[in-house]
Amino acid sequence: MTRLPAASKATKHPAHSGTAETDGHLTLLAEMMRGFACSGDFVEVLRAGLARIAESLGAEASSMFLLEGEAAEPEIVCSACSGPVDITGLRLSWGAGIVGRCIASNATLMVRDVRKDPGFAGGAVDAATGFRTRSILVAPLSLGEERLGAIEIINKRRGSRLFSSRDQALLETLCHAASLAIANMRLTARFVEQERMNRELELAAAIQRDLLPPPAPAGFPAHGLMRPMYRVSGDFYDVIERPDGRLWFCVADVSGKGMNAALLMARTSSLFRCLAKQAGSPGELAAAINAELCETVSHGMFVTLACGLYDPVGGGLRLANAGHEPALLHDQVTGAMRVLEAGSPPLGIAPGLVDPAAEWDLRLGPGQALYIFTDGLTEAADAQGRMLEGEGVAALIAECAVHPPHQRPVVLLEGVMGQGRIQRDDLTVLIVAGPRAGVANS
Numbered sequence: 001m002t003r004l005p006a007a008s009k010a011t012k013h014p015a016h017s018g019t020a021e022t023d024g025h026l027t028l029l030a031e032m033m034r035g036f037a038c039s040g041d042f043v044e045v046l047r048a049g050l051a052r053i054a055e056s057l058g059a060e061a062s063s064m065f066l067l068e069g070e071a072a073e074p075e076i077v078c079s080a081c082s083g084p085v086d087i088t089g090l091r092l093s094w095g096a097g098i099v100g101r102c103i104a105s106n107a108t109l110m111v112r113d114v115r116k117d118p119g120f121a122g123g124a125v126d127a128a129t130g131f132r133t134r135s136i137l138v139a140p141l142s143l144g145e146e147r148l149g150a151i152e153i154i155n156k157r158r159g160s161r162l163f164s165s166r167d168q169a170l171l172e173t174l175c176h177a178a179s180l181a182i183a184n185m186r187l188t189a190r191f192v193e194q195e196r197m198n199r200e201l202e203l204a205a206a207i208q209r210d211l212l213p214p215p216a217p218a219g220f221p222a223h224g225l226m227r228p229m230y231r232v233s234g235d236f237y238d239v240i241e242r243p244d245g246r247l248w249f250c251v252a253d254v255s256g257k258g259m260n261a262a263l264l265m266a267r268t269s270s271l272f273r274c275l276a277k278q279a280g281s282p283g284e285l286a287a288a289i290n291a292e293l294c295e296t297v298s299h300g301m302f303v304t305l306a307c308g309l310y311d312p313v314g315g316g317l318r319l320a321n322a323g324h325e326p327a328l329l330h331d332q333v334t335g336a337m338r339v340l341e342a343g344s345p346p347l348g349i350a351p352g353l354v355d356p357a358a359e360w361d362l363r364l365g366p367g368q369a370l371y372i373f374t375d376g377l378t379e380a381a382d383a384q385g386r387m388l389e390g391e392g393v394a395a396l397i398a399e400c401a402v403h404p405p406h407q408r409p410v411v412l413l414e415g416v417m418g419q420g421r422i423q424r425d426d427l428t429v430l431i432v433a434g435p436r437a438g439v440a441n442s
Contacts, residue, residue, distance in 0.1 A: 046151075046178060050082035053151070053174060057167050058158035061131075063087060065099050066141070066149035066182075076100055076149070083154070085129045098136050102150045108139040108172055112162050137163040139175040141182060148182050151175050204262055205231045211269050213239045218406045221312040222249055224430035225409035227423075234261030235374050235426040236269050240276055248276045248285075250307035251430045253324065253374040255346075260298065268293065268303050268347070282307045282320035283356035286344065290322070293348035302346040306372045308432070310364075315435050317370065319360040322347050325375050327360075328394055332367040332401045337394050340370075364434035369405060371397050371412075372432075376425035380416050388416060405433035 046064050054062040061083025067074040073094030078087050095104045101119060102109045112135050114120040126133055138152035153171065156163050205228070216223055216239070224237040234254035241247055250272050254261040271289045279285035285307055293303060304324040310317045319327060323346030329338040343358030364370065373393065381387045388396075396415040400408045409429050417423060 047080040047082070049174075050080055050151075053171070054082055054153055057137075057153055057163070057170065058156055059137075059153040059163075060155035060157055061085065062151065062153045064141075064149065064151050064178075065092070065103070067103070067147060076103060079149075083131075085125075085131045087125060090125065099138055099150050099152055102138045102140050102152075103147050106140050106142050106145065106147060108168055109136070110163055110168060111136045135161070135163060137167055137171060139168070139171045141175050141179045143179050143183055148179055151178065201231045201259075204259070208232060208236075208262060208266070211236060211238075211266060213237075216406065218404060220406070221310065221435075222247055222430065222432050223406045223409055224251070224428070225413060226426065226428040227413060228426045229376070229423055230257065232259060232262035233426045234265050235376070235428040236265050237372075237428055237430045238269060238272055239430075240273065245311070245313065247310045247312060247432075248272075248307070249310065249372075249430060249432060250305060251324065251372040251374065251428055252303055252305040253376075253426070253428070255300075255302050255304075257425075260301065264297065264301055264303065267296075268305070272307065281356070281359065282309055282318050283354075283359045286320045286322045286347065287354040287356045290347040290354040291351055294351045297348040302348040304342075304346045304374075306342075308370075310432055312435060315364040317362040317364055317432065319362065319370070320344070320358060321360070322354055325373060325378060326390065328371045328397060329362065329364075330369055330371060330394075330397050330401060331365075332369070335398065337398070339390075364432070366434050368434040369401070369408075370432040371429065373429040374426060376423065376427040377413075377416050377429065379424045380421040380427075381424060382419060382421050388421065405431055
């Protein structure tokens, strides 16, 4: 706890009492401001300094009130005090009492007889504690028009027992220094919290990257790429090689953005890997994931998903699409582009909505490839706000088909973001290519 030095004894020479008092006030100001600059806890500094303030101004008690809450009329809470009665934790509504009026008006108030002030709110406290409040001097803690709280001193003990304009000037100066300290401490606290959140986001992003499959070798039939818009993503794709050589694959997009979407993405990814081990078909797998998500998904959130099972030897492929962007089947030889629409609504909306039988039954030949992507591609927009949409993505797919399959995800996403387009969402694409030339489809 930060402690301030004890106050120096007042001089015994009346002729120099004014000078001694001024010197004492200046010393207190210097000590308080030094304490604010050196301490990491402004409340502790003020708790130690409130007694010095009361002693320097010849008052019986002093207290500091701070605002709590983000509402238009926040609550006023006593955060520290000094005197015969501990009122720490006392709460006042906005504008209540002399302290509340001071904060609301952002102006110093000097009340020399609280019995004549109709707004005095301390009567109940006096009655409960036996302390008698006679006079109050209260100054606001503020930065411009931003209210932070107030410091009050109670019951002048010396001389006329009335607070003076000199007392007011000193208290206002101390409140100004305290306001700067409060603002600096809150700024530091926000910075520390932001740094903590940044570290957590980096960790979450690293975990998400680990959930994605590693880059596949050039001859592998499935290749994907995901570029998040922010550090964490609501998109994912996955490819699982079965013992019999067939491939499970999927691309999914969680509604919304941020950490909630990232957490739901991680859960959906885990469900896909777990349930794919028992599923007999893509439609059954999508229905099973939907049933699990409906038990726990937050209201208003859902997942679009396209998943399939592919035989890279014979080229047989079955695809289920639950509310996802239409997949595109492109034939490099003929230039034909087949659109494979969704057969079920998104996952997580309600149990039983996903039809296990809603599947596409396909066969990929040499030169053919299936492209599954998220709406981040179709929603990429130019400077005039014109989105690429499905036709634009199809045109880019036709252009990138001249490249080997393992290079196409990078080429396609570079094409999407070309010509100054703006990324509005996560970008994810998965390409499942047909068998190599010379391998017969059986």
